[in-house]
Amino acid sequence: MEAAAREAGALTRQHFGRSVKAWSKGAAGPVTEIDLAVDTLLKQRLMGARPDYGWLSEETEDAQARLFRARVWIVDPIDGTQAFLQGVPQYTISIGLVENGRAIAGAIYNPMTDEMYLGGEGLAAAVNGRPIRASARSELEGARLIGQPSTFKPKRWARPWPRLEVEQRHSIAYRLALIAAGNFDAALMLGFKNEWDVAGGAAIVAAAGGIVTETSGAPLAFNRADHRVAGVVAAGAALYPSIIERVQGLPHPKDWGPKGWDHGRGEA
Incomplete structure (x- = not known):
């Protein structure tokens, strides 16, 4: 995984900050010719x-044959394509390996900062060979979270959140890597996400002693016919209970209204 991720990252660096062919996938966001080139490269290396x-990859037409395989590669060739297009160094190459629905290994590589995050079952979590550990913080007040700042507006919640330091990052995989490394205490991502956004990071966070679940508190399950994940909570083990008890009662994304889970109460 590491070698494939580094080779893919080197390919993206050749085109970072340059004009590339791009088009829209509608609600799924933009895609570029480099996304497709990286997808081809990773499939050749990993499946080879x-x-x-x-x-299962964001940029490959889904084939139901994967549902009958015990082990599956789950890949996002460029997670954070918008950042890549805008010249923001927050995109990643994300590779996850799952076995019977469970994430067992992950590699997340930020080519522009040369950060290689690895971890999994029997594989200690590390960045560039240095061991990492999820945050040991237990107090929610003053915690550093990754998420959309508007999510935490008091009027959106019957029980407002305490004071938090909230920042956002473009790549979902990168957010999970930063949780694994203890750079932030937790991440909250509401609404449907995709397995390729989460699989690699879930394995690394778990290897770093953290917890990753859906916002309902349900364990993540991968290689399903529906590749969507119903929101993500990732945190150090000590802080996770304080976050999940606040969000696990939110409506399931399939039941959201046209303005979201809170019917637009958070709009400016």
Whole structure:
């Protein structure tokens, strides 16, 4: 995984900050010719090494055959395509390996900062070979969170959140990597996400002693026919209970109204 992620990252660096062909996938956001090139490269390297595994990628047409494979590569060739297009160094190459629905290994690479996050079952979490650990913080007041700042507006919640330091990052995989490294205490991502956004990061956070679930508190399950995940909470083990008890009662994303889970109460 590491070698494939680094090779893919090197390919993106050649085009970072330059004009590339891009088009819209509608609600799924932009895609570029480099996304597709990286997808091809990763599939060649990963499936070439393990041809008996299944494959799920944001940029490959889904094949139901993966549902019958015990082990599956779940890949986002460029997670944070918008950042890549805008010249913001917050996109990543995300590779996850799942076995029977469970994330067992991950590699997340930020090519522009040369940060390689690795971790999984039997593989200690590390960035560039340095061991990492999720935050040990237990107090929610003053915690550093990754999320959309508007999510935490008091009028959106029957029980307002305490004072928090909230920042955002473009790539979902990068957010999870930063939780694994203890750079932030937790991340909250409401609404449907995709397995390729989360699989690699989920394995790394778990290896770093953190917890990642859906916002309902349900464990993450991968390689499903519906590749969507119903929101994500990621945190150090000590802080996770204080966050999940606040969000697990939110409506399931399939039941959201046209203005979101709070019917637009958070709009300016």
